[in-house]
Amino acid sequence: MAKPNPDDRYYSRDHEWIIYYSDGTALLGITDYAQEMLTDIVFVDLPEIGRKVVTHATVAVVESVKSVSDVFSPVSGEVIEVNSVLEETPELINQDAFGEGWIVKMLLFNPDELNMLLTAAGYEEMLKEEKESQ
């Protein structure tokens, strides 16, 4: 079973989470549900620091044994740090998707874009609907 989705952050419909700090930076990762779907993560392709992304642009790529999945940035911003620990231990995302398994740190261009995203409750509602429609 997926871990509960913490309510200190925002969620995208593509299963990313983003946590916003008062200094204008934000951490981005994928949800525990997403890592469960991917299962054995064996490689994370991290962006270069300084890369500027528009909303919904691919900011990283997460690969399991079988699959290659884009991680989209739900907001626009500049990559200011990457979780380089994932280069050696990509399975950290499987173990702790909401914490140690964060992927990039960004400086947001327009924090108002966060308002377009889901809350934890909204994300859970979406997961429920997805499950029912299957």
Place this chain on the structure above:
Amino acid sequence: MKKTPLYEKHVALKAKIIDFGGWAMPVQYTNVIDEHKTTRNAAGLFDICHMGEIEVRGPQALDLLQLVLTRNLADQTVGQVKLSALLNEEGGIIDDLTVYRMDENFYMLVTNATPKDRDWEWIKKILQERKFDCDVKDISDETGKLDVQGPRSEEILQKLTAADLKNLRFYHFCRSQVAGFEAIISRSGYTGEDGFEVYASSNVIGQIWDKLMETGTDAGMKPCGLGARDTLRLESGMMLNGQDMDESISPLEVPYGWIVDTIKEFIGAAALKAKKSSGIKKKLVGLEMTGRGIARHGYKVIKDGKEIGIVTSGTFSPTLNKAIGMAFVDIDCSAPDTQIDIAIRETMTAAKVVKLPFYKRTK
């Protein structure tokens, strides 16, 4: 999608189901790495009911097979299995399949799932044209197939059969009973481990599955999906039909020269001869990533800025803990240790050509 007789069991085990050539098949039950390692270290149980079986019977069964298959079967003994290829007139691989000599004038062909109908139509056409005195029958629907693979598979299967498995040699089979049901037990597989392929009526294959699950669990056996089957076969340097080869590829361009016996006549032989004399231009090779990244099916292979080939299979190897693959490359870039690049998304990532297989079990 077509379902195997074991489909409901996969659903009950909460397997992730995918479409594999029109079949609803389990890709994984838990995760690929765990299932892969379980097969390498203990045993894995695989639903292979989607593969095809074709019987060939009659006084001229051998003559038909000698004509349509590349391998010389004249010396095949009853109880022996041989890998062979079915070629079109141009020498392209329609299918790679195994031949079971069941009796003097009786053979069973075990085909890949996707090309099965194509194999069937082709063999029937040749039989009609050449009027050999034999009959062919597609028994795929009524035949179930399970693979038990891994170092503990003999111990597990032996508990359910009176057949003398210890003395059953590699690429040989016997007809016996498993869990009280008539079955063919073949010591062979697609994982690079010791193991067995078990054939029985599709009506009883579910009961054999249940018995194996009961018996095998104590020995560490787990059900394994097509995901692990793919990484296991790739590590062992075995190709996947439809992915590493297709009808535009001849056995000379892939590591299948050894299943082509030119001492006999067969369909495609003339084309192969012509190809050989004009020179082979492309070759399937093993590759290993030296830079960070995983090569995947369809990625381009680059050498000195020039496109020289394409990746046919690529994955992360759970046993070797690195990214490996197979690629079709220009013949002059096919020698082991040739430095190449793989175009992974926007980046050229370093790789090198290596000898196959990547993994060989210690006996």
